[in-house]
Amino acid sequence: MRRRARRSRQRLALLLAPLFLIVLTTLAYGVLQDFTSLELRLAAGQPPTINLTSYLPNAQGNLVRISVNSATRIVEATEPTLPLIYMKVTNAGRTPIDRITLNNTIPQDWMLQQIRMQLIQADQTETEIDAPYFTVEYDQETNLATIRLNINNALGTTLKQDESIAVNIYLQYGFLGHELPIQYEINPPIYANTAATIAYIGNWQSETITDTLAFTTNTQEV
Numbered sequence: 001m002r003r004r005a006r007r008s009r010q011r012l013a014l015l016l017a018p019l020f021l022i023v024l025t026t027l028a029y030g031v032l033q034d035f036t037s038l039e040l041r042l043a044a045g046q047p048p049t050i051n052l053t054s055y056l057p058n059a060q061g062n063l064v065r066i067s068v069n070s071a072t073r074i075v076e077a078t079e080p081t082l083p084l085i086y087m088k089v090t091n092a093g094r095t096p097i098d099r100i101t102l103n104n105t106i107p108q109d110w111m112l113q114q115i116r117m118q119l120i121q122a123d124q125t126e127t128e129i130d131a132p133y134f135t136v137e138y139d140q141e142t143n144l145a146t147i148r149l150n151i152n153n154a155l156g157t158t159l160k161q162d163e164s165i166a167v168n169i170y171l172q173y174g175f176l177g178h179e180l181p182i183q184y185e186i187n188p189p190i191y192a193n194t195a196a197t198i199a200y201i202g203n204w205q206s207e208t209i210t211d212t213l214a215f216t217t218n219t220q221e222v
Contacts, residue, residue: 048199048206049093050100054213055086062215066173068180070221075175077222082113085169085193085213088120096158099150099200102167106143107191109174112136115147116168119155126166129154145169158201169193180219188217 056062058080065079085104091097106112115136117129133154137146147167151159159165175184193213199206 046093046095047204048091048095048097048201050097050197050199050206050209051088051090051092052195052197052209052211053088053090054193054195054211056083056213056215057086058084059215062213064173064215064217066175066180066184066217066219067222068185068219073179073182075173075178075180078173078176082170082172083110083215085171087167087169087195087211088164089167089197089199090164091159091161091199094161095201095204096160097199097201097206098152098158099148100159100165100197101149101200102147102195102197104145104147104167104169105194106145106169106171107193108143109189110171110191111140111143111174112138112145112169113172114168114170115145116170117147117149118166118168119151119159120164120166122160122162127155129165159199184217185219188219190214190216 064083066075067077067079068074069076087102087104089100089102115134117134119127119129121127129149134147134149138144149165151157151165175181191214193215194210195212196208196210198208
């Protein structure tokens with residue numbers, strides 16, 4: 001009798017074990033869903049937080065070389081041909097970002113030649129953002145380029161924490177094909193590219209973040 005009772009209890013335990021696991025799994029999933037929902041509600045109630053950094057990756061030491069004709073003093077070329085101002089707008093917080101606006105003041109004597117943009121994910125995977133998905137307003141008198149990107153429209157998602165938007169601004173020298181002022185050879189100017197950006201999610205917006213990149217030139221005769 002005792003053996004039969006023991007076997008009955010073992011069978012009952014085996015029958016109830018899957019049900020017990022299902023109940024535990026359901027409870028754990030419910031807790032996870034509640035936690036995720038709470039996390040999203042907290043994030044949605046906070047304005048975005050961003051970082052802005054800028055580099056001149058194709059000019060070593062932030063030095064652009066100017067090639068001048070020794071006879072005519074006409075600027076024939078620059079090295080690099082198109083200096084690249086490379087900027088990264090990074091989501092530094094938990095709040096997702098769906099739009100960014102970047103105001104970039106190009107240095108005197110230089111002008112905008114081209115702009116490209118990429119999404120950089122947390123694992124450094126890059127995705128090109130096609131030109132139709134962002135707008136550029138360029139005022140040649142003030143040298144101000146205003147760039148607006150709707151991330152949702154471009155990528156079908158938001159910019160998450162530790163993801164970045166790379167903004168590539170290619171410059172062209174204004175004196176290319178013209179005579180270089182003599183004072184530029186004696187005392188090369190120091191140029192400053194200044195950028196200010198704001199990120200948005202719905203009606204929330206981040207603080208305005210600014211960054212300045214300085215570079216100079218060196219003249220060589222050809």
